[in-house]
Amino acid sequence: MPSPPHDALVQLFSDRPELVTEILRDLLHVELPATSIIQEEERTFNTRISDDIEPDLVFTLGPRQSPLHAIIVEVQQDNKKEARQLARYAAAAWLLLKCDVTVLVVCPNQSDADHYAKPVESGLNGYRFQPRVVGPRDIPAIIDPQEAAADLPLAVMSVMTQGRDRKVVEAFAAALNRASDEHATKYYEYAYSMSGHEIRQLLEEIMASTAWPVYSPFAREHFGRGREEGKAEEAAKSVLLVLGARGFDISDDIRTMITTCTDLAQLHTWLIRAATADTLQDLFSRT
DSSP states (O other), X not given: OOOHHHHHHHHHHHHOTXXXXXXXXXXXXXXXXXXXXXXXXXXXXXXXXXXXBOOSEEEEESOSSSOSEEEEEEEOSSSOSXXXXXXXXXXHHHHHHOSEEEEEEEOSSHHHHHHHTSOEEOSSTTOEEOOEEEOGGGSOOOOOHHHHHHTHHHHHHHHHHHTTXXXXXXXXXXXXXXXXXXXXXXXXXXXXXXXXXHHHHHHHHHHHOTTSTTOOHHHHHHHHHHHHHHHHHHHXXXXXXXXXXXXXXXXXXXXXXXXXXXXXXXXXXXHHHHTTOSSHHHHHHOO
């Protein structure tokens, strides 16, 4: 099951595909076709009679009808994926799209990046595959607010990998203050979802502090909402935990009703009832 950091990274690349070419060209020094055209492609490869194989994202450069280059993006938070699968992705894309292919592996942890950076012996004579890998060592620590504001997607990745440096988070916070509310919310959520606990705490501290000079109404509203949502999520988990411990068979509809509720008072009521209810109907029908 993909984790929130994985999903957030994939969504960031999907929303901003130019970040993929920026990483390859500027950080990993990969030669790509000189075109500004990039689009996301169907990511399920099938070359019958083989099984479907599906990387996280696939982009093509140049016209969709006759692509110049394909880029496959894989986000890896551990080293459990078989390295040969990366070679299979490249081979399948090459067969289907009939163009050169680069596989970019993005790793929040440096040890995983080092693992996937090794050449892959494909098992096919003469075919030794080399993925392109970006890890924390390759992502710059952006401490200039202007630089962060000019490239918010890269600033998000800088927070994820270098955010233990307080200056990186401060520059990111300053950049968000210059962005529109819509962009600030989106990129904050990316950074928060992709970062570890220590960096999340630093994000909250800097963004929520009224003493911080770039503090804005957006930050106050956003963090207030975030804390309430967090409390609701924990309360919903508690309701489900009590019901499960008492042996209730919880249907998908009831589980969804509980987990999507954002009313803390209602969740508190359900939690109290969960401890004594004879049936699940009692949980919702009492006055």
